[in-house]
Amino acid sequence: MSVTAPKGFRAAGVVAGLKPSGNRDVALVVNDGPSRAAAGVFTRNRVRAAPVLWSEQVLKGGRVRAVVLNAGGANACTGAPGFQDTHATAEKVADLLEDSAGEIAVCSTGLIGERLPMDLLLTGVDKAAAELTRGDGGLAAADAIRTTDTVAKISFRQGAGGYMIGAMAKGAGMLAPSLATMLSVITTDADLPAETLDRALRAATGVTLDRLDSDGCMSTNDTVLLMASGAAEVVPAEEEFTALLTEVCADLTRQLLVDAEGASKAIAIEVVGAASTEDAVTVGRSIARNNLLKCAIHGEDPNWGRVLSAVGTTDAVFDPDELNVAINGVWVCRGGSFGDDRDKVDLRPRDVTITVDLSAGPHSATVWTTDLTADYVHENSAYST
Amino acid sequence: MSVTAPKGFRAAGVVAGLKPSGNRDVALVVNDGPSRAAAGVFTRNRVRAAPVLWSEQVLKGGRVRAVVLNAGGANACTGAPGFQDTHATAEKVADLLEDSAGEIAVCSTGLIGERLPMDLLLTGVDKAAAELTRGDGGLAAADAIRTTDTVAKISFRQGAGGYMIGAMAKGAGMLAPSLATMLSVITTDADLPAETLDRALRAATGVTLDRLDSDGCMSTNDTVLLMASGAAEVVPAEEEFTALLTEVCADLTRQLLVDAEGASKAIAIEVVGAASTEDAVTVGRSIARNNLLKCAIHGEDPNWGRVLSAVGTTDAVFDPDELNVAINGVWVCRGGSFGDDRDKVDLRPRDVTITVDLSAGPHSATVWTTDLTADYVHENSAYST
Missing domain, CATH: 3.10.20.340 (ArgJ beta chain, C-terminal domain)
Known part of the structure; x- marks a missing residue:
């Protein structure tokens, strides 16, 4: 279920050929609304990957229609050409959804300092857009964002009144530190404005994902996005929503912890x-x-x-x-x-x-x-x- | 030669039985003067071992007659009884030298949180005092302070006018960080006051030993002592002495670096x-x-x-x-x-x-x-x- 557990979301995970293993490596998560309120938290590293710089700008508007994620390359320390690659990826998704690139978030994970193979990536985006589903798409997306993760990480919870929170994550580090880049997309069909989502996300990650410190290293790419569709037509109390979101983030934290690279404890x-x-x-x-x-x-x-x-x-x-x-x-x-x-x-x-x-x-x-x-x-x- | 390279110093390293291996584990370095000016730098960890607390007090007087060092136990986090053990060790050395315990420095290295076996240690001090020599004693002392060190670390240099600086060290970490405790004793037969020694020692360690960061961990016991006998009857210019001292410290830094635990680079x-x-x-x-x-x-x-x-x-x-x-x-x-x-x-x-x-x-x-x-x-x- 993952990010497609809440109503209003479709997702896909496909093989674009970025990973030498030939496994899935491009994921797309689309919010079909009616709301597209969103919030995000990003790495505090001063060396920030192109997709982080891009998505921070997108999130300033408080609205996200879709997020495209790739493994197989971090697109960090790639200069202006790398930023153009991120921009082009967002434009591609926007074209396919007939929407604005300014509301398309981008996340990347993999090796720093290498350009992405854009032909492969953009073809993968086409493929992902064609495979978007409400069902298995969430699991395929969670699978596609894995790097050294031995298992896909997903979580979902139901809130009072029937709304859902769903989530996927990869990596084994976090916002402050990072073993490898931590990326997470959290969705909900609750109907909450961007400001409430932002407060809830900061509160929830502050005591969960942000306190996972596997090796003290801080990634250039860490991102957690929260997207709300409002499709459940439920407006939960902020406190209750924050508590449920914190549960989901704690569950992801635990999954990241036990799958950290090489860890036995x-x-x-x-x-x-x-x-x-x-x-x-x-x-x-x-x-x-x-x-x-x-x-x-x-x-x-x-x-x-x-x-x-x-x-x-x-x-x-x-x-x-x-x-x-x-x-x-x-x-x-x-x-x-x-x-x-x-x-x-x-x-x-x-x-x-x-x-x-x-x-x-x-x-x-x-x-x-x-x-x-x-x-x-x-x-x-x-x-x- | 090590710490006995300069005139006016005797040293010894003996087996007291503190190390399970049965190797040397107690060292004694004695300054026979005519001067006993000294300086020291210590760990910046706020959790400080008993010998650090003791030796810091001794160094405030700017005079050190002798320093006694043991491997096989750090005497850190041992409370008031541990401090009494350090005091008793200094008193024992003072008795043997017919001198004041207030001018006897103490250094320890080994496991934190265990009392030292004082009967073995004090018997070892007796033995060390009986074996003090100007020749091989310096090498034996350098050998006795090893913990996981695979080789003893020593250095010496001759300055203009014929004065000497000699040194020994153990460990593979440093004042700020530490892989294991870093202890070093540096001797000179130059005739310089404590204030000059202090400035020279801080300048020299600040750009050498203090910039060795093997694993970011900071010891509770790190200590570098500089003792001057004045026996060469040479008063070097401060700048020249500092430069020579920096050379010695750089040499020790290099030796500690290449012998760091498990390192291949x-x-x-x-x-x-x-x-x-x-x-x-x-x-x-x-x-x-x-x-x-x-x-x-x-x-x-x-x-x-x-x-x-x-x-x-x-x-x-x-x-x-x-x-x-x-x-x-x-x-x-x-x-x-x-x-x-x-x-x-x-x-x-x-x-x-x-x-x-x-x-x-x-x-x-x-x-x-x-x-x-x-x-x-x-x-x-x-x-x-």
């Missing part, structure tokens, strides 16, 4: 007792990015000293002598020193929870990451060659 | 055209910490897109469309887009140079790092178990 870093949410996120990210700790977790070694040394690099409010750390529920560090016996920690399960109590306030946040493995090294050593 | 990241030195260092560190790039270099893949995406995460002054990147001399990225053919890049040699031109000013800096390898993961997965 899914690690939740819960920071509690923080003086502010910002402090909690800062500390969580610092721990999530500590290679030594990520190796230790891979080795199923409850090496809490590496947690403390990561906390110590931040400017968060804390007293080193009041830090407490639990790993899978065992408080191995109390008051900045050794606590319960580290041998009590069972790190064999795939899911690992590291709890850090800063003893500095009432705020908390969770950041998710993965372990660092030889498989990660292997996969990312051989990626472009 | 030694990567120099030269950032030029920066609006400030700070910008150049910020950009260099961001690149040095990008796991995806470090994997690519391991795979001998000139994936310059990962360089640009790392630059884009910083707040340095630059225009994305004016970034140029060379890898081993081939300008694969010009004006933020593809430049010369990436296939021309030869990444087979161990030494790799990545040059980033920010096109924003006249400043530059070099940061050194290593590739990310399966061996790194293996070594750090199995470290404490």
Whole structure:
């Protein structure tokens, strides 16, 4: 179902020949309305791919008729010619839909610094437009945007009054960081204006996708789009819609986490007792990015000293002598020193929870990451060659 | 020769039984004067090991009679009992030298969060004091401070007028970051006051050891000590002494770089055209910490897109469309887009140079790092178990 779970959307995923594997590589998602309100969040990287620059402009209008996505090339660091390629792709979709290119969003993922083979891509867009469906198209689209993803990621939920939210995503990184580019398209048949969608999307991604930090690397292409058709003729309360959207984003986050490149552990870093949410996120990210700790977790070694040394690099409010750390529920560090016996920690399960109590306030946040493995090294050593 | 190359110093390295391997693990370096002026730089981690807290206090007096170092335990995150252990170790050395504990520095390296076996350590200190020599003692001391180091790191240089600088180091990380704790003791028989030594040490480490960033992790224990005996009766000009000290520190940096855990490449990241030195260092560190790039270099893949995406995460002054990147001399990225053919890049040699031109000013800096390898993961997965 994916992005075609809500009414008013058609989608397709086709083989354009961009991926050497010969798998699907171009996806198209079309909003048939009656509304076409939309919102988007994009990478905070200052080096931004052509499709990000383009789609940011489109989203300023708060309306999106369709989004075209391709794997097999990021179209990043390709200069003015690359931007023209994105523009031409949007024009092509607009022609096929008899609509305006200014309301066509574009997403790309793949290797940076190479031009896209435009003949193949545009032929693929033709093919996708011809195959648009309300049924299987959503699954085909989710399949087409995969790069190193081992499975397609989709999610959908039904809201009060019968409206739906549907979604697809690829990648295993996120808006701030990124293992590979994270792209996600979320659709709904609820009837909400662009401003409400924007607030809901920022709130939902802020506590889910944005807190997935697989390897601390930030993509040039990360994009999350939210498109509303209004076809269900339901106007949900903003709070309720945001909660449902957050559920969908949390589901995608979990799927991205467990499929992260080379990962053997899914690690939740819960920071509690923080003086502010910002402090909690800062500390969580610092721990999530500590290679030594990520190796230790891979080795199923409850090496809490590496947690403390990561906390110590931040400017968060804390007293080193009041830090407490639990790993899978065992408080191995109390008051900045050794606590319960580290041998009590069972790190064999795939899911690992590291709890850090800063003893500095009432705020908390969770950041998710993965372990660092030889498989990660292997996969990312051989990626472009 | 190491720390005993300059006149006025004796050293020893002995087996105390702290390392399971049965190798040397306690080192002692004694300054017999006539001067005992000294300076030190320490980790910027806010979680600081007991020996760092102790030695910082000692260095505030600008005088160090001796430094005692142990491998086999970091004595970090060990609370008040751990601090008492450091104090007791300094007292023991002071007793043996009939001197003041307030002028005895202490350094430790090893696993965080475990008390040191003080009976073994203090017996080892006795043994070290009995074996102090001007000759082989320097080499034995350099050997004793190794943890995962595959070789002992030493350096020495002669200055104008016949004074010497000698040094030993262990680890493969540094003051800001750290792969494992970096400890270094540098000695000289030049006659310079503590304030001059402090300025020279900060200047020298600031452009050498402090710019080695093997894995972005910052130790709780990093320490570099500079001790002057004045025994050569030479008073070098500060500028000349600083230059010679920088040479010694650069030599140690290189040795630490090529012996970094699991590394197969030694990567120099030269950032030029920066609006400030700070910008150049910020950009260099961001690149040095990008796991995806470090994997690519391991795979001998000139994936310059990962360089640009790392630059884009910083707040340095630059225009994305004016970034140029060379890898081993081939300008694969010009004006933020593809430049010369990436296939021309030869990444087979161990030494790799990545040059980033920010096109924003006249400043530059070099940061050194290593590739990310399966061996790194293996070594750090199995470290404490």
